[in-house]
Structures are given as structure tokens and as C-alpha cells.
Amino acid sequence: MVLSDNIKNMFASFALQTQKAMDRYTSFRVGGPADILVLPQTVEQVIALAKTAHSAQLPITIIGAGTNVLISDKGIRGLVMVLTRLQQNIEQTEPSIDTVDASPDRIYLTALAGEPLNRLCRYAADAGLAGLAWAAGIPGTIGGAVMMNAGSFGSDMSRVVTKIEVLDLNTFKTMVLPVSLLQFSYRKLALENSIVLKITIRLSRADAETVRDEFNRNLKTKQSTQPVSQASAGCFFQNPPGDKPAGFLIEQAGMKRARCNGAMVSDLHANFIVNHGNACASDILNLADQVKKSVYEKFGINLKEEVKTIGD
Ligand SMILES: Cc1cc2nc3c(=O)[nH]c(=O)nc-3n(C[C@H](O)[C@H](O)[C@H](O)COP(=O)(O)OP(=O)(O)OC[C@H]3O[C@@H](n4cnc5c(N)ncnc54)[C@H](O)[C@@H]3O)c2cc1C
Structure with missing residues (x-):
């Protein structure tokens, strides 16, 4: 334009x-x-x-x-x-007397939406705070993690967020939303027409070495099971209901290593589509369509995209 x-x-x-x-x-x-x-x-x-x-x-x-x-x-x-530059120091607070959950081993961390999730995660690990080690190795900002309800190793953001501050794009006013008003579901926060500005999460004091070990173990697992050094957007499809993850279905449908120009289904993790350097968005979308078609033909399951397609 x-x-x-x-x-x-x-x-x-x-x-x-x-x-x-x-x-x-x-x-x-x-x-x-x-x-x-x-x-x-x-x-x-x-x-x-x-x-x-x-x-x-x-x-x-x-x-x-x-x-x-x-x-x-x-x-x-x-x-x-x-929003990657929307950052300030991570703020650490103890529960006050009027906090609903005033247990003394609870600690609250507050950060602006552009804070990298990984930095918050490492901060928690270094400070001996338990509750966020599942996020080791998930890239992105915490604003994005809240909107996507990012998760791994059986946990997700909905388990740790206590409140968020948002800009309402209807009124252009900021407001604080406690977790009781937030509708999290699998890889989703139902929040329309708003910008997440600030997030507070609740963790608990624990043995620092134990927390660091869990963090490092999770990070290693991610690095050995996902193509982290290649260009991708993580898992392309949501895991469908049932016990078979999308990656398994894609592999069983024979789509591992399938290609469309520079886009390829990863040979390490079949739910990752990777860009070998010269793919364009339409190559990735074409390949994703082929993957969906193959999985549907073999299993009758309609995979749903986890990655958000944005733009014209
Ligand atoms: C190698 C790799 C591994 C990954 N592993 C995982 C994993 O294990 N688990 C997992 O859940 N995800 C994983 N992901 C996906 C991704 O990292 C997460 O979803 C992450 O939380 C997204 O954060 P982001 O800042 O990049 O969001 P973006 O991709 O920039 O945005 C995601 C969505 O949120 C919206 N959004 C972002 N910030 C805001 C804001 N402040 N206010 C309002 N809307 C906003 C955007 O409009 C968009 O719709 C992986 C990705 C990669 C590349």
C-alpha cells in the first residue's frame, strides 16, 4: 500500500x-x-x-x-x-498479606511483554524458583507465550500466569486481567482486540540445583528432538485429540522429508516444517496443505494449524 x-x-x-x-x-x-x-x-x-x-x-x-x-x-x-524491545528489568515480589495465595514460598515475577521467555526461564532457574523449567528452549517473548498458551513437558503458561495487563483496542485504555478472567485452552488464550503489555507469573522457592538440573535436562531434550538450528515456527500443527501426536501421524502418512521448493517436513521431527533458506510463505502453505491431505487420507483426521498465518 x-x-x-x-x-x-x-x-x-x-x-x-x-x-x-x-x-x-x-x-x-x-x-x-x-x-x-x-x-x-x-x-x-x-x-x-x-x-x-x-x-x-x-x-x-x-x-x-x-x-x-x-x-x-x-x-x-x-x-x-x-514488541521484542518492550522490556524492562524482571521484577520479583513476595506475596503480600492480602495476596490470595500468601504462602511464603511463593514468588511473583513481573515482566513486560517483550521479555524473552527463555530469559525469564533462566532467571527463575538461577534464582532457585520452580515452576517454569518446562519452558526451557521455547523461543519467543512472554507476550507471545501468553497469547499462544505456550507449553511443553505437560505444562503451559496457564499454570503460572496470575495476571496480565492489556491495552484494550476498543477503548484504548489499559486494564489488569486476573487469571480468573482469562480463558486459556490448548495453545490459545481467548483474548480479542487487545495487546498484552505486562505479565505476572507465580513460582515457588525450591532447591536451586534441582531447578537448574530440570531446566538443563529439558533444554537438552528439546535440542535433541527438534530441528532448533533450522528456520521454522515450531510445531506447525496442533496435536489432535487422542493419543497420537501430529508428528506421528505425519510420519505415518509418509510425509517426513516431503518438500515444496525450499520448504521441507523435518526429518528430525515431522511436525516441524523447515525453511532451507529459499522458501517463501506460499511454499510452506502448499506443503502444509499436502501434509493435511495425506494425514486426512490415511487417518481421517483433520490437522489444525498451530502456527498463525498473518497478512494478505
Ligand atoms: C524451534 C521452536 C521450538 C518451539 N517449541 C515450542 C514448544 O515447545 N511449545 C510451544 O508452545 N511453542 C513452541 N514454539 C512456538 C513459539 O515459540 C511459541 O508459541 C512462542 O510462545 C511464541 O512467542 P512469540 O513472541 O514468538 O509470538 P509470535 O509468534 O510473535 O506471535 C504469536 C501470536 O501471538 C500474538 N502476539 C504476540 N505477542 C503479543 C502481545 N504482546 N499481545 C497480543 N498479541 C500478541 C501474535 O499476533 C500472534 O498471533 C516453538 C517455536 C520454535 C521456532
Whole structure:
């Protein structure tokens, strides 16, 4: 989209980039241009940007670290905010007397949405705080992890989040949502038209060595079972109900190592589609369609995408 001078003027006070290719902002390393791209560093900037986009009647797209998205080759219209710079120090607090769960071994960590989940996880491991070691090796921001209800090793974000602060894009007001109001389900938080700004999680004091061991063990498992050094967005499909994970079904349907140009079903983990360097979004989508078709033909199961497709 060609941006008018009027719209450019409205965003003049922000460090914006126009027609910026999004491939370097996603772990899949694909994605066409964003009309307007900004990487805000403060909550105030996020709010001001959202209000400006609203006045200019531009759609708003939020990206964290882009590790669970597939951005289309035609790119994204309107304003894209990448939140990886929305960070501050991790804040550690003890339960106060009026906290619902005031057990003295509980500790609360609060961070802005752009904080890498891995850094929060390592912080917890180093501080001897139990409850987050399952997240070792999951890339991305904690804002993205909350929206995706990221999980592994039988746990997920819904187990640790106590409250989030969001910007409501209908009213442009911030509000704090306690976990009792959050509807988490498998790889999903039901939250529409909002930007997650700040997250508080609850952990508990434990033996530091035990926590670090669990963290390191989980990290090693991930590194040996997932193609972590290749460009991907993690598991492409959700595990369907039942006891057979998507990776198993894809492998049994004979799709391991299937290719569409530079996109390939990983030979290490069949639920990962990897980009060998020259894939575009349409190659990945074509391959994903072939995978779905093959699994449906063999098992009658319709796989559902876990990766979010964004853009035109
Ligand atoms: C090698 C690899 C391994 C992975 N392993 C796992 C795993 O074990 N378990 C797992 O669950 N996932 C895994 N993933 C997927 C991914 O890392 C997680 O889903 C991660 O939590 C996404 O965070 P992100 O910041 O990258 O979000 P993005 O991919 O940037 O965004 C994901 C979605 O959340 C929205 N969003 C992001 N931030 C915000 C915000 N602040 N406010 C509102 N909306 C927002 C975006 O619009 C998008 O719809 C893996 C990915 C890779 C590449």
C-alpha cells in the first residue's frame, strides 16, 4: 500500500520503517513487507502508536519474536508493532498479606511483554524458583507465550500466569486481567482486540540445583528432538485429540522429508516444517496443505494449524 503524506506525518514522531520486509522478524525467515513497522520500547509508545493507527484508520498487527507465525509473501497492511524491545528489568515480589495465595514460598515475577521467555526461564532457574523449567528452549517473548498458551513437558503458561495487563483496542485504555478472567485452552488464550503489555507469573522457592538440573535436562531434550538450528515456527500443527501426536501421524502418512521448493517436513521431527533458506510463505502453505491431505487420507483426521498465518 502506498502511504499518503498525511499518514506519514501522523507517525512522524515514531522511528518507523515503511515497506519493510518481515522475513528478518520471524523464525521462519519468510514474510513480505509491512506497510509501517515500529519496534516500540515502552508501554507509552505502544499506546500512542495504537491511537495513531486508529486515527489513521489503519489495522494493527502485533508480533512478538515471530516464532509462531507465518507472514504471507504479500506482507501486512497497516501498522505492525514488533514488541521484542518492550522490556524492562524482571521484577520479583513476595506475596503480600492480602495476596490470595500468601504462602511464603511463593514468588511473583513481573515482566513486560517483550521479555524473552527463555530469559525469564533462566532467571527463575538461577534464582532457585520452580515452576517454569518446562519452558526451557521455547523461543519467543512472554507476550507471545501468553497469547499462544505456550507449553511443553505437560505444562503451559496457564499454570503460572496470575495476571496480565492489556491495552484494550476498543477503548484504548489499559486494564489488569486476573487469571480468573482469562480463558486459556490448548495453545490459545481467548483474548480479542487487545495487546498484552505486562505479565505476572507465580513460582515457588525450591532447591536451586534441582531447578537448574530440570531446566538443563529439558533444554537438552528439546535440542535433541527438534530441528532448533533450522528456520521454522515450531510445531506447525496442533496435536489432535487422542493419543497420537501430529508428528506421528505425519510420519505415518509418509510425509517426513516431503518438500515444496525450499520448504521441507523435518526429518528430525515431522511436525516441524523447515525453511532451507529459499522458501517463501506460499511454499510452506502448499506443503502444509499436502501434509493435511495425506494425514486426512490415511487417518481421517483433520490437522489444525498451530502456527498463525498473518497478512494478505
Ligand atoms: C524451534 C521452536 C521450538 C518451539 N517449541 C515450542 C514448544 O515447545 N511449545 C510451544 O508452545 N511453542 C513452541 N514454539 C512456538 C513459539 O515459540 C511459541 O508459541 C512462542 O510462545 C511464541 O512467542 P512469540 O513472541 O514468538 O509470538 P509470535 O509468534 O510473535 O506471535 C504469536 C501470536 O501471538 C500474538 N502476539 C504476540 N505477542 C503479543 C502481545 N504482546 N499481545 C497480543 N498479541 C500478541 C501474535 O499476533 C500472534 O498471533 C516453538 C517455536 C520454535 C521456532
